[in-house]
Amino acid sequence: MNFFTFFTYLCSMNFSSKLLENAVNEFSRLPGIGQKTALRLVLHILNQPATDVQRFSESLMKLKSDICFCTVCHNISDQVICEICTAPKRDKGLICVVEDTRDVMAIENTNQFNGVYHVLGGLISPMDGVGPSDLNIEKLVQRLQESHVEEVILALSATMEGDTTIFYLYKKLKDFNIQISTIARGIAFGGELEYVDEVTLGRSIVTRVPYERSIA
Amino acid sequence: MNFFTFFTYLCSMNFSSKLLENAVNEFSRLPGIGQKTALRLVLHILNQPATDVQRFSESLMKLKSDICFCTVCHNISDQVICEICTAPKRDKGLICVVEDTRDVMAIENTNQFNGVYHVLGGLISPMDGVGPSDLNIEKLVQRLQESHVEEVILALSATMEGDTTIFYLYKKLKDFNIQISTIARGIAFGGELEYVDEVTLGRSIVTRVPYERSIA
Missing domain, CATH: 3.40.1360.10 (Dna Topoisomerase Vi A Subunit; Chain: A, domain 2)
Structure with missing residues (x-):
């Protein structure tokens, strides 16, 4: 068994149910969620009451079908023109x-x-x-x-x-x-000088501001 | 503003859409997923094609409604008695x-x-x-x-x-x-002695096994 087959072997999971496998695969498509986390989430959902799962599922469907974008600023909104605009x-x-x-x-x-x-x-x-x-x-x-x-x-x-x-x-x-x-770009509030990267620190010296302006 | 109100203020998010807020709240109910991660996941889903979102939503509904447990071993299964049994x-x-x-x-x-x-x-x-x-x-x-x-x-x-x-x-x-x-409980394969906790190490000395048995 070479490294690649061994790795695939480690990653593959033997699911006892096709429905479980489908749900885990759908979850593991989300960014930052691997198969193990997906399985943990799916098993958590499986332990929830049916009404909760239905509400979760419906909120996803509605999100995709009913959401619209503000025609002025293109932010996500429930109206044609958003509250800010x-x-x-x-x-x-x-x-x-x-x-x-x-x-x-x-x-x-x-x-x-x-x-x-x-x-x-x-x-x-x-x-x-x-x-x-x-x-x-x-x-x-x-x-x-x-x-x-x-x-x-x-x-x-x-x-x-x-x-x-x-x-x-x-x-x-x-x-x-x-x-x-x-x-403005520079050192974040609360940031310690020694941990700031050189580019940021260098630019923040070049683009320094008069003290009166910095406390305005 | 005391610490608690400040903390609540930090945690509260002003959503531009009720649908978005609902979906984020549903996701943040899952274990290990906070509001920020939930928002990232929801925005990812929003960028997917409608058919993908529908498949995701349906896989959750089916999971809860159609899944059954093996009547012998109580493992999750698609049949009345699972493949292992x-x-x-x-x-x-x-x-x-x-x-x-x-x-x-x-x-x-x-x-x-x-x-x-x-x-x-x-x-x-x-x-x-x-x-x-x-x-x-x-x-x-x-x-x-x-x-x-x-x-x-x-x-x-x-x-x-x-x-x-x-x-x-x-x-x-x-x-x-x-x-x-x-x-059997003891030191994991690949584990270095100096990093093992005292209880495990102590028990593994008490419950030591003859060398011939350990390589069987």
Whole structure:
């Protein structure tokens, strides 16, 4: 038995039931969930009352069939236009461009942003076959043409894909008479200097801010 | 804001959609899955084709409604009597008592056991409100009365609950003319002595075996 067959042998599980095997296979398709975790979850579900399992199953079906996306900002929503876009107190002249709905939730939790959002639905990533046309970039350009916007904040991840997307967006938007900004990068609050990577530390020295501004 | 309100504030998530919130809540009820992981899983599912989501949802419904347990060994099965109990090559006089179906799978993977199983469906655990009557113990006694069994192997976890259950089973079974054994405990293969806990190491010295037997 060579290493590969031995590995496949270790990974294969002998299920006593086809139904059990199907459910485990479905769960192990989810990201970060292997066969052993999937089996643990399925056995947990099997011990739940039938009504709970039905509710779980129905919530998944409804999620896929009934959910819609806000026609303005493309965030996940139950209405045609989401609550943030319809709120009268929100500053419609300030658009924060984010990757997905998780980023909207993260920024909303800070209570520091009073503008509206634009959800791209991903980042440009040639490795994963995601190009600019797969994202809501044209709709952002259209939105800027149709309404009066003063500032666009590009709040994307500080990764290769995030930086590529920021650069692409900058080229697309720079001819509009709109201020384009990115969120500040540097050392996290509570972070100890000795554990910070060199790139972040180096950039945070180069882009240092006057002390008066840092406590504003 | 005291610590508790701050903690609740950190844990609460502002979902942009009720459907999304429901699905995340259902997922976060599973063991070992928090709200953030649940959200990641739900957003992954949302990106899948509708047919995949339907198949996932249906596999859960079918699992709960259609699955049955072997009437002999109480393992999860698609038939009234499972494949192991019907296999003619299996030694029906040797019963291995285990906690649940995961243990059956683990022992089957070793290819070292040719008897049949009896799945208890749990361990005696007063802390969790699980008593002997909640397990398939009476059915094991009945099985021993009705058929000719030579040996019962108690293959339960080496925990407080496992030991309690083994002791209870031993008292129940000792009047039958059947050999009762437990699986061997000691140092795992590949284990280094310096990292083994004192109890295991001490017991493994006391219960040492002749070298000829250990390589048999």
